[in-house]
Amino acid sequence: MPLSEYEQRVLEQMERALESDDPRLATTLQRSRRRSPLRFVLAGLGVVLGLLLLVVGVSANQTWLGVVGFVLMFAGVATVFAAPRAKGPQGTVRADGSVAPHTPSSRTARPAKAKSGGGFMARLEERWDRRRDQGR
Structure with a gap:
């Protein structure tokens, strides 16, 4: 049974939110094994x-x-x-072609999020409520 247009839009929004919140997880899920x-x-x-x-x-x-x-x-x-196992050298490729190991400073810095009182599930519920209210 195909998804309705609304369900497809919601799914696309969830995919974009996942990619922006946790790009590493998104690439892991998209990669074919x-x-x-x-x-x-x-x-x-x-x-x-x-x-x-x-x-x-x-x-x-x-x-x-x-x-x-x-x-x-x-x-x-x-x-x-x-x-x-992953093939090839792991790390950051320098301009001269050599490979340096990953360091916390070489990764893209993500802004620190303020901790809310409820944790992960509370944030999910809050985001769900905001999206539902935007759709009205």
Whole structure:
């Protein structure tokens, strides 16, 4: 069921508010997470090999082999669900092409917000009420 024009406008306003309030979170949510098929193949092989070692270790009464098999299976499953690492140098690129690590001063400074008595949920409710009142 498609959204109405009003719902689309409200959604766009919420997106813009998110981008202005927390640009780092907005870029994280917009970024697509591409995972290599090789990652899944290797993880699957690890799980199958780990299961095989576990069964052989139990049947041969070799506890250490069963433990190695279990660890290998666990590592295969963890590899599938782990977030991919960022590629390339991390930090601020200087004019000469070198990369400097991030420091708090190199990030864009955000103005300090005055703390309200209710915290995060109170601010959300207050903003919601303001938007609802603007729509009238």
